Amino acid sequence: MSFSADWLALREPYDLRARNRDVLERAAAAFAGEPAIAVVDLACGTGSTVRALAAHLPARQSWRLVDNDLGLLARAAAADRPPDLRVTSTPVDLARDLEAALDGPLDLVTTSALLDLVSAEWLERFVAEVAARRLPVYAALTYDGRAALSPADPLDQAVVASVNRHQRGDKGFGAALGPTAVAAALSAFARVAYEVVHGSSDWVLGPSDQEMQGEVLAGWAGAARELGDVALPDLMAWITRRRELIAAGASHLRVGHVDVFARPTGRR
Ligand SMILES: C[S@@+](CC[C@H](N)C(=O)[O-])C[C@H]1O[C@@H](n2cnc3c(N)ncnc32)[C@H](O)[C@@H]1O
Numbered sequence: 001m002s003f004s005a006d007w008l009a010l011r012e013p014y015d016l017r018a019r020n021r022d023v024l025e026r027a028a029a030a031f032a033g034e035p036a037i038a039v040v041d042l043a044c045g046t047g048s049t050v051r052a053l054a055a056h057l058p059a060r061q062s063w064r065l066v067d068n069d070l071g072l073l074a075r076a077a078a079a080d081r082p083p084d085l086r087v088t089s090t091p092v093d094l095a096r097d098l099e100a101a102l103d104g105p106l107d108l109v110t111t112s113a114l115l116d117l118v119s120a121e122w123l124e125r126f127v128a129e130v131a132a133r134r135l136p137v138y139a140a141l142t143y144d145g146r147a148a149l150s151p152a153d154p155l156d157q158a159v160v161a162s163v164n165r166h167q168r169g170d171k172g173f174g175a176a177l178g179p180t181a182v183a184a185a186l187s188a189f190a191r192v193a194y195e196v197v198h199g200s201s202d203w204v205l206g207p208s209d210q211e212m213q214g215e216v217l218a219g220w221a222g223a224a225r226e227l228g229d230v231a232l233p234d235l236m237a238w239i240t241r242r243r244e245l246i247a248a249g250a251s252h253l254r255v256g257h258v259d260v261f262a263r264p265t266g267r268r
Contacts, residue, residue: 001117001171005075007215008045011203014212015112015141016052020199020259027108027138027261028056036060037107042094043067043114047076047087049140053110054085062086066101068093095122095173102129109135115142116167116181119174123184131192136263141201143167145179146256151245155238159224166223182258189262201257207249216253217242 031037037058041049044065054061061084067073070091077089092101102109109130115123130137145167147160167178177184182198189196205213221239224230230238245251 002069005046005072010212010215012048014203015048018201018203018257019052019140020201023197023199023259023261024056026197030136030263031058034058038062038105039108039110040064040066040101040106042101042111044076045072047079049110049112059084065089066092098126099129102133106135110138112140115139115185116178117171117176120177120184122173123188127188127192134264138261140259141257142181144182144256144258148254150252153241155234158230159220159238162224162227162229163220166227185260193265194262195265196260196262198258198260201259203255205253210246213246213251213253
């Protein structure tokens, strides 16, 4: 599955605003007082996690950015950064070569907007691999299936149900966890006796967020169309009504996400 740089640029400020403060602070507190930190960011896209986290971590940072999209990786590598921040970018297919991405000296694993794309098997493998290395994980912005549109439309529920079914399709890692990813991650980390904090990081979009709302809803209409759960004329009428509300500055949209920080405890 590919993600355009334009879409990642559009969503980044919303992601930044949505990131759960408590979870971010717990992640930052785990490294407070350390002189330096080595981080791997899985599925880095254009590097939004570095931009979101750098100011919260020890000044001397080395980041290994990993993605399988060479275009996104090139953008991530080219970004301007403070001199204390060392960044390397590595092309890795995480479905195949997760272990290679985690090898070498590391203090923290980060990822954003990835866990809903992966399968139950991949998540188990990921948690087993980080637990074997005793690595903490900060995983942000996992979609959790909650979606609220206002004003409500009679077709909203059917479209959201179709989107959530589409989220379970294969995104390159086998059948995706989609809206079940958060619960699966929390129980997988509990099984390896990690201490976990989590909190919501919803996109809260209002009348001034017209482009973002338009893109999200266009994506939803595309997903519902692909599955054919909603009759096409009804779907077209739905997206037209929702677009009119967006254009009139009357549309509100909330999309549920959850952030997680998980770290090994003494027990295993
Ligand atoms: C929703 S985007 C999130 C990007 C970035 N973490 C962010 O928050 O802006 C998902 C990312 O996963 C990457 N990805 C998808 N499948 C992958 C795979 N098999 N191996 C490595 N990266 C993958 C995509 O290229 C994309 O950059």
